[in-house]
Amino acid sequence: MDFTLTDEQQLLRDTAVALFAKECPAALVRAHIADPSAADPLTTRLREFVALAEGSLADLCLFLEPHGAAAAPGPFFPTVALFAPLLMAIEHELVPRVLDGELSGTVALAGADGEWRPNAEPVKTFVPEADRVDLVAVVDAGPSGPSVRVAAGGDARVRSVHTEDFSRRLFEVDASAAGGHTFPIAAGALDAVLERATVALAADMVGTARHLFDMTLEYAKERYQFGVPIGSFQAIQHKLADMSLEVERARGAVQYAAMTIDADDAERHRAVHVAKAAAGRAAVRAAKDGIQIHGGIGFTWEHDLHLFLRRAFGSEHWMGSTDWHHDRLADLLI
Amino acid sequence: MRLSFGPETEAFRDELVAFLDEHTPPEARSAFDYEGKDDPDREIVPEWARRWQATLFDHGWMIPAYPPELGGRNATPVETLVYLEEMARRRIPRSLHFPGYAIVSPTLLEFGDEAQKKLVPAAVRGDTIWCIGMSEPNAGSDLAGLSTRAVVDGDHFVVNGQKVWTSYAMIAQKSMVYVRTDPEAPKHKGISLLIVDMDSPGIDVRPLRHITGAAEFAEVFFTDVLVPRENLVGGLNDGWRLTQGSLAHERGGLWVEGVCRLEQTVQSLVDLARRRGLEHDQGVRRQLAAMYELASSLRALGYKGFAGFAQGSSAPEHSYMKLATSEATKACFELGTRLQGAYGVVSDRDRGEENGRWVHGFFVNFANTIAGGSSEIQRNIIAQRVLGLPRG
Numbered sequence: 001m002d003f004t005l006t007d008e009q010q011l012l013r014d015t016a017v018a019l020f021a022k023e024c025p026a027a028l029v030r031a032h033i034a035d036p037s038a039a040d041p042l043t044t045r046l047r048e049f050v051a052l053a054e055g056s057l058a059d060l061c062l063f064l065e066p067h068g069a070a071a072a073p074g075p076f077f078p079t080v081a082l083f084a085p086l087l088m089a090i091e092h093e094l095v096p097r098v099l100d101g102e103l104s105g106t107v108a109l110a111g112a113d114g115e116w117r118p119n120a121e122p123v124k125t126f127v128p129e130a131d132r133v134d135l136v137a138v139v140d141a142g143p144s145g146p147s148v149r150v151a152a153g154g155d156a157r158v159r160s161v162h163t164e165d166f167s168r169r170l171f172e173v174d175a176s177a178a179g180g181h182t183f184p185i186a187a188g189a190l191d192a193v194l195e196r197a198t199v200a201l202a203a204d205m206v207g208t209a210r211h212l213f214d215m216t217l218e219y220a221k222e223r224y225q226f227g228v229p230i231g232s233f234q235a236i237q238h239k240l241a242d243m244s245l246e247v248e249r250a251r252g253a254v255q256y257a258a259m260t261i262d263a264d265d266a267e268r269h270r271a272v273h274v275a276k277a278a279a280g281r282a283a284v285r286a287a288k289d290g291i292q293i294h295g296g297i298g299f300t301w302e303h304d305l306h307l308f309l310r311r312a313f314g315s316e317h318w319m320g321s322t323d324w325h326h327d328r329l330a331d332l333l334i
Numbered sequence: 335m336r337l338s339f340g341p342e343t344e345a346f347r348d349e350l351v352a353f354l355d356e357h358t359p360p361e362a363r364s365a366f367d368y369e370g371k372d373d374p375d376r377e378i379v380p381e382w383a384r385r386w387q388a389t390l391f392d393h394g395w396m397i398p399a400y401p402p403e404l405g406g407r408n409a410t411p412v413e414t415l416v417y418l419e420e421m422a423r424r425r426i427p428r429s430l431h432f433p434g435y436a437i438v439s440p441t442l443l444e445f446g447d448e449a450q451k452k453l454v455p456a457a458v459r460g461d462t463i464w465c466i467g468m469s470e471p472n473a474g475s476d477l478a479g480l481s482t483r484a485v486v487d488g489d490h491f492v493v494n495g496q497k498v499w500t501s502y503a504m505i506a507q508k509s510m511v512y513v514r515t516d517p518e519a520p521k522h523k524g525i526s527l528l529i530v531d532m533d534s535p536g537i538d539v540r541p542l543r544h545i546t547g548a549a550e551f552a553e554v555f556f557t558d559v560l561v562p563r564e565n566l567v568g569g570l571n572d573g574w575r576l577t578q579g580s581l582a583h584e585r586g587g588l589w590v591e592g593v594c595r596l597e598q599t600v601q602s603l604v605d606l607a608r609r610r611g612l613e614h615d616q617g618v619r620r621q622l623a624a625m626y627e628l629a630s631s632l633r634a635l636g637y638k639g640f641a642g643f644a645q646g647s648s649a650p651e652h653s654y655m656k657l658a659t660s661e662a663t664k665a666c667f668e669l670g671t672r673l674q675g676a677y678g679v680v681s682d683r684d685r686g687e688e689n690g691r692w693v694h695g696f697f698v699n700f701a702n703t704i705a706g707g708s709s710e711i712q713r714n715i716i717a718q719r720v721l722g723l724p725r726g
Contacts, residue, residue: 001634002336003641009335058335217721232726237717238710244721245654252634253627255335263337271630277623278631323620326627330619333626334604 003255009062016066019045024070026304032073033166036132039074046076047101053084054099057196058258061203065251068207071167071311078106078128081200085193086137090148090183094135105135107197108156108173116194116319118146118187122176126318130158130171138175139190140182146190151178165314167307192261195272198319199257202279205315206251209279212286212308213243216293223295230293239289250275250282273329280322283312339412346413350420353395358426362386366425370681370689378505378550379463383430387460390428396458397435399583404439405458411586411644418587422594431502434464438510441527445568445576450529453508465532467497467511467554468577475711477512478521478574482556484513484528486563491515491528493536493559499705503539503552506532511556516571525573529565536560545697586643588652589636592659592702596629599666599695603673606687610673621669628662650720657712660702667696 005013023042031038052060060080067077083105084098097103108124110116118141130136136156138149155178161170217240220231230236257275260268287309291298298305316322338344361382390396391405398417400406409417421428429435434457442450442457456462473480482495493513503509509530516524532539536559541549568576604622612618632655639651670692671678681690703709717723 001637002339003638229724231723234726237723238713240721241713241716245658248654249631249635252638253631256634259335259337274627274630277627326620326623329623334613334619
């Protein structure tokens with residue numbers, strides 16, 4: 001295994017870091033709580049990067065890590081990680097316009113149990129950004145296998161599912177009355193789309209975990225108590241060492257999973273579950289220990305930390321929690 | 335980023351595998367298998383192991399990055415990684431005594447004079463067995479606090495003191511011993527390194543049984559031991575920086591064996607769970623999956639660190655890997671005992687699982703979370719050297 005980044009990959013990552021630092025400050029995430037249109041300039045700026053959906057997953061993950069570090073809101077993630085790959089899988093005529101960034105979209109799949117497995121239920125749950133996208137791809141399961149129907153966003157009935165994560169808006173979608181042509185999709189092709197999206201989400205989570213860790217490390221160096229930085233205390237040092245280990249191994253797991261998918265390697269099915277579970281453990285740990293090390297200030301609304309705590313927990317519970325992925329992984333191992 | 339290395343590297347792998355298939359003695363293939371209770375009289379370096387190490391040396395497979403005269407073939411960093419991978423995957427030891435090839439050879443090559451460098455080939459080939467005198471009863475994690483004294487007297491040093499946890503001291507012909515030569519200087523600045531013949535008068539080796547009952551290391555007592563002045567390695571009072579000696583060529587791949595062992599232990603746990611009829615128990619399944627996740631992500635982290643190492647970074651991942659693989663492997667063995675209920679501590683051959691392998695392994699694996707920098711020291715290193723936190 002060779003984890004060396006190419007010059008192009010290095011450039012892509014640097015571009016993403018600079019872009020999100022400039023276009024997606026914490027103030028934008030905050031403003032987006034009351035007014036989702038606050039994310040519109042960011043969404044416009046990200047249009048040119050929807051084309052990453054047709055490149056390697058490793059590249060997309062490099063781009064999405066800073067995306068998660070900024071807790072970036074808006075339809076970019078569902079479009080690039082779910083909608084575009086699904087449309088490519090069914091060779092939909094709108095693919096070029098989606099990849100050009102002209103049309104945004106989301107995917108409605110999970111049923112009432114919230115699990116991302118094909119089902120015949122008319123109402124889909126945990127659909128991201130369903131009220132602010134141009135198109136909704138609804139995945140159904142029928143007697144002859146799964147199928148995809150692409151409906152206009154305005155034609156679906158949507159109801160907000162309020163979660164504690166303000167940065168990712170989720171919806172219940174009833175598209176049974178909306179039109180749209182139905183395309184059959186092979187179960188394996190649908191699985192591949194979902195595996196890709198799961199790793200993309202894990203990359204976003206590694207970014208969130210990394211940001212929580214970075215904020216906490218900086219705070220431990222500058223916060224003085226008893227006349228010394230709290231980061232000089234071994235109790236704090238060991239917590240930070242363990243946090244950074246979790247973040248680093250999750251990052252490795254995500255990059256590895258992306259490589260296996262890009263290479264169509266047989267290990268990819270296990271690697272996807274490993275990536276999401278490792279990212280979940282890293283994000284949750286960074287969030288919990290991050291708040292704890294910040295002490296009282298981390299408990300305030302004013303401090304930005306809770307925006308990322310929310311993103312971390314939101315991502316952990318979306319598209320399969322760590323426990324859920326461990327259960328699927330066990331099915332492949334035992 | 336890609337899943338495999340280039341075709342030249344894979345050709346190197348093929349050549350190694352062909353060599354191993356042809357030459358590996360059966361004892362080497364089962365050297366790590368647990369057979370049951372530790373036998374205190376077991377031979378530490380049996381004849382087959384001496385011959386195997388010499389064979390590896392003679393074919394340039396002992397330390398591939400070294401030149402042929404030192405048992406290598408001038409291998410590149412990537413080739414060295416491949417070598418470590420294949421050996422670990424097959425659980426084949428290249429040697430049953432690490433100090434000579436892994437610590438003495440790089441230290442003497444870097445810091446030794448011409449006469450001392452001549453000791454290197456025999457150390458790597460295993461013809462000379464070495465031990466390293468570092469830890470003392472009052473200098474463990476705080477190694478720089480060591481107090482074994484060496485006083486210059488004419489052409490000799492006179493050494494007095496005690497070392498402990500000295501692996502292979504019972505069978506070693508030579509040792510590298512860290513001694514205090516200036517008790518007035520700050521503790522890091524009064525240490526020197528000496529080569530000491532183990533048959534010197536005044537050396538008393540007492541085997542030390544460890545937690546499982548086996549005796550693999552010893553206490554070594556020095557009473558007025560005379561060491562020729564030319565046996566000083568490096569400068570007088572400049573010994574501390576020599577304690578960092580290890581195979582620089584292999585530093586980027588030190589994690590491989592730990593990860594392979596962890597992965598193999600996880601697989602054994604899955605087999606154990608099946609034998610115990612626990613394969614449908616959701617709690618057990620989740621714990622096994624979590625262990626697999628840990629092992630798999632650590633392998634990825636190891637390769638990621640190697641990519642940095644190969645490009646010249648200092649590979650901070652090593653401390654992460656040492657900490658994580660040792661803790662995880664110990665936790666796996668503990669889980670193995672828990673899967674057996676009341677039989678978790680049984681070591682009878684005719685009852686329980688694998689002659690008590692799991693509880694024994696749990697005990698033995700404390701060695702890995704303590705030796706070579708304990709887990710707590712690893713966290714200190716990560717915090718201070720990798721994360722840049724201030725010393726307390």
